[in-house]
Amino acid sequence: MKKRKHDDHDEHIDESWLIPYADLLTLLLALFIVLYAASSTDARKFERMSEAFSAAFNSGAGILDNPAIIKSGEQSQQKIDDEKKTNTDQHEDTESNLQELIKKEQxxxxxxxxxxxxxxxxxGLSSDLETKLNQSQLMITISDNALFASGSDAxxxxxxxxxxxxxxxxxxxxxxxxxVSGHTDNQPIRTQSFKSNWDLSSSRAIRxxxxxxxxxxxxxxxxSAIGYGEYRPVASNDTTAGRxxxxxxxxxxxxxxxxxSNVQQIPATPKQ
Known part of the structure; x- marks a missing residue:
């Protein structure tokens, strides 16, 4: 009879150690998942691994016991893909509208x-007026001889x-x-009305x-009106024609x- 009891005792070995062992394996698996995800540049993998890691710690269940994790990851990636497609479509629409506006403006x-x-x-104003259209503006250039008497803003x-x-x-x-901008040559001026070329160019633009x-x-x-004085020359001030x-x-x-895509570098201002 004693031997029978001893045999029964041997058949019921204490297996409680499996619980912490299983938790340890789960934690190790989660750690490897994190390390793998951190080393990967694939956004989809990172998303899935992150959700798997979160589920492992929050639910206490084994990762393989919860196949919904993978499904959730796929759904999240689908959402990301849909958002990317929407953003791409919106960008294309905006770009298309911009090109239409640019074309109409041109x-x-x-x-x-x-x-x-x-x-x-x-x-017969070809010698006094000129127009130029570039990537920033349409400019009408008018010689001061066609507008004002020398040294005057009338x-x-x-x-x-x-x-x-x-x-x-x-x-x-x-x-x-x-x-509207006014410009002068570099010849100094100092009169009762204008103490400098700044004053003369500004007043001419305003008038x-x-x-x-x-x-x-x-x-x-x-x-708006602005005077540049002598500081935005288009030709040399060393000659009468240039001035x-x-x-x-x-x-x-x-x-x-x-x-x-069509912006060109603005040419440097000619040196005097």
Missing amino acids: EDLEKLKQQLDQYIKKN LKSDSIELAAAISKMLEPYTGYEIV FMDVLLENNKLKPERF GKNRRVEVSIIRKYVDS
């Missing part, structure tokens, strides 16, 4: 330039007519910023802008949209 400015060039040719009668014609052509383009804005169909909030080119008023219609 057509508008080319049309305005053509009108200005026709006016210049019709009135517009000639012909220049008033010119300013009125330009303002009329600007009517359909009220959404653009218009900058010409005043005539443009006599057209009440234009928006004054879109206009004549530097004395000018510029009316710039500023682009609202810029196609970065």
Whole structure:
């Protein structure tokens, strides 16, 4: 009888050590998962490993006992993929809309330039006016001889007519910023009205802008005037012809949209 009891005791070996052993294996597995995920650059793998690691610690269940972890990871990745596709589609739509706006703006400015060039040719002003369209603006350059008497900011009668014609052509383009800038040569000036070329260039820009804005169909909030004095020359001040080119008023219609793929480097200002 004693031997029988002893045999029964041998058949019921204490297996409680399996519980901490299983937990230890789970923790080791989770550690290896983390190490693997940290060394991987694959976003999908990292997402799955992260969720598996979280489930292992929070639920206490073995990873292989919970196949829903993998399914959840796949669903999360699908969500990420869907968001990426949505963002890509939105970006393409935005880019497409931008290209349409750029195209429309280019057509508008080319049309305005053509009108200005026709006016210049019709009135024999080719030596006094010039238009140039680039990636930042449409610029109308007017020689000071066509606008002012020497050392004065009072517009000639012909220049008033010119300013009125330009303002009329600007009517359909009220959404653009218009900058009127005055420039002089490097010959010093000091009179009762103007103590420097800064004063003269600024006043000339403002006087010409005043005539443009006599057209009440234009928006004054879109206009600004600035004087650069002698500091933005387009030619050498060492010759009479060069100084004549530097004395000018510029009316710039500023682009609202810029196609970065076509932006060119702005040429350096000519040295005097």
